[in-house]
Amino acid sequence: xxxxxxxxxxxxxxxxxPSDCAxxxxxNRVAVRAEATKDYTLSRARDESAKVQTYHxxxxxxxxxxxxxxxxxxxSFTGIAEQLALSLRKQNYYSEEDPDAGDLLIMVHYGASxxxxxxxxxxxxxxxxxLPPVEKANGEVYDYELSKNAMPKFFGDVLPxxxxxxxxxxFRARLLGMDxxxxxxxxSYEAFIQSELADEGRYFMILTAFDLPLLKSGEKKxxxxxxxxxxxxxxxxxxxxxxxxxxASDYFGKNVKGLISKRATxxxxxxxxxxxxxxxxxxx
Numbered sequence: 271x272x273x274x275x276x277x278x279x280x281x282x283x284x285x286x287x288p289s290d291c292a293x294x295x296x297x298n299r300v301a302v303r304a305e306a307t308k309d310y311t312l313s314r315a316r317d318e319s320a321k322v323q324t325y326h327x328x329x330x331x332x333x334x335x336x337x338x339x340x341x342x343x344x345x346s347f348t349g350i351a352e353q354l355a356l357s358l359r360k361q362n363y364y365s366e367e368d369p370d371a372g373d374l375l376i377m378v379h380y381g382a383s384x385x386x387x388x389x390x391x392x393x394x395x396x397x398x399x400x401l402p403p404v405e406k407a408n409g410e411v412y413d414y415e416l417s418k419n420a421m422p423k424f425f426g427d428v429l430p431x432x433x434x435x436x437x438x439x440x441f442r443a444r445l446l447g448m449d450x451x452x453x454x455x456x457x458s459y460e461a462f463i464q465s466e467l468a469d470e471g472r473y474f475m476i477l478t479a480f481d482l483p484l485l486k487s488g489e490k491k492x493x494x495x496x497x498x499x500x501x502x503x504x505x506x507x508x509x510x511x512x513x514x515x516x517x518a519s520d521y522f523g524k525n526v527k528g529l530i531s532k533r534a535t536x537x538x539x540x541x542x543x544x545x546x547x548x549x550x551x552x553x554x
Contacts, residue, residue: 298500298501298504298505298513298533298534299500299501299531299532299533299534300498300499300500300513300514300517300518300531300532300533300534301446301447301448301467301498301499301500301529301530301531302447302496302497302498302517302518302521302526302529302530302531302532303447303448303449303496303497303498303526303528303529303530304494304495304496304518304521304522304523304524304525304526304530305494305495305496305525305526306493306494306495306523306524306525307492307493307494307525308525310493310494310523311523311524311525314523321362322362322364323362323363323364323373323374324363324364324365324366324371324372324373324374325358325363325364325365325366325372325373325374325375325376325479325482326365326366326369326372326374326375326376326482327351327354327355327365327376327377327378328375328376328377328378329347329351329377329378330377330378330379330380330417330420330421330476330478331379331381331417331421332347332379332380332381333379333380333381333382333383333474334381334382335381335382335383335384335385335471335502336384336385337382337384337385337471337502339382339502339507341506341507341508342381342382342507344506344507344508345507345508345511347378347380350378350380350511351378353511353512353515354378354475354477354515356515357515357516357518357519357522358376358519358522360519360520360522361519361522361523361524363376363522363523372482373481373482373483374479374480374481374482374493375479375480375482375485376477376478376479376480377416377417377420377477377478377480378475378476378477379417379420379421379475379476379478380474380475380476381473381474382471382472382473382474382502382507383442383445383446383468383471383472383474383499384442384471385469385470385471385502415490416480416485416490419478419480419490419492420476420478420480420492420495421445421476421478422444422445422447422476422495422497423444439451439465439468439469440452442468442469443464443465443468445474445476445497446467446468446472446474446497446499447497447498447499447529448464448465448467448468448529449529450464450528450529451464451465451468464529467501470501470502470503471501471502471503472499472500472501472502473499473500473501473502473507473510473511473514474497474498474499474500474514475496475497475498475499475511475514475515475518476495476496476497477495477496477497477522478492478494478495479492479493479494479495479523480492480493481493493523494522494523494524494525496518496521496522496523498514498517498518498521499514500513500514500534513534516534517532517534
């Protein structure tokens, strides 16, 4: 059930995260939406024992997209998971070798989103069809509820329309982290740009981290989710996965406002040390 990976040395330093960026040009950019609960981020910031955590990985749904792509068949989930383990170390997450121990269960949904040219090309997603309970090779029943909880919440209280095309756009936007497409507080420009990104074919990954001790007691509590994607045109799946994890690894386990966009070739990174509080000068 779990993929186990070797532990490695710690990396220190806090990443200073941008809160906004531009999406205007058609570049090879990785789009990331990182969300985490307030309690979880505070705990990792304040509690020394929570700064380093161990995990098990579990494979979720593999999305094939609606365009034939031979490069996707060249990489197994094991290969993806091994590479992902290296990226998770950047945020002090390490694979747990003991199947009875660990802090997190990280479910990984991955693959390619559908490419949509116009309304007539829309193929409406049905979450029940994409995450059916199936028998795995070892006879273990696939956990439908766990997998469903590891996906974004696709249907809000109000949808702009019940038309199939808008429903499809809404599903894809949420899948890729382009939540602002249908957000009431976003600008028309931002919504348009993210909608354009969501409509093009994109390789993507969704990492959802559950509280493993609680999960063992029967409670499904999501601590953090990171959704990230890159356009599929002009590159192989293997190259895209490497770029995806390289960029998104700065944001695993973090809560960042808005959608982040960063060039796949951008290796810049800002690190900040402890914040020093200077005593107020009362003589002024």
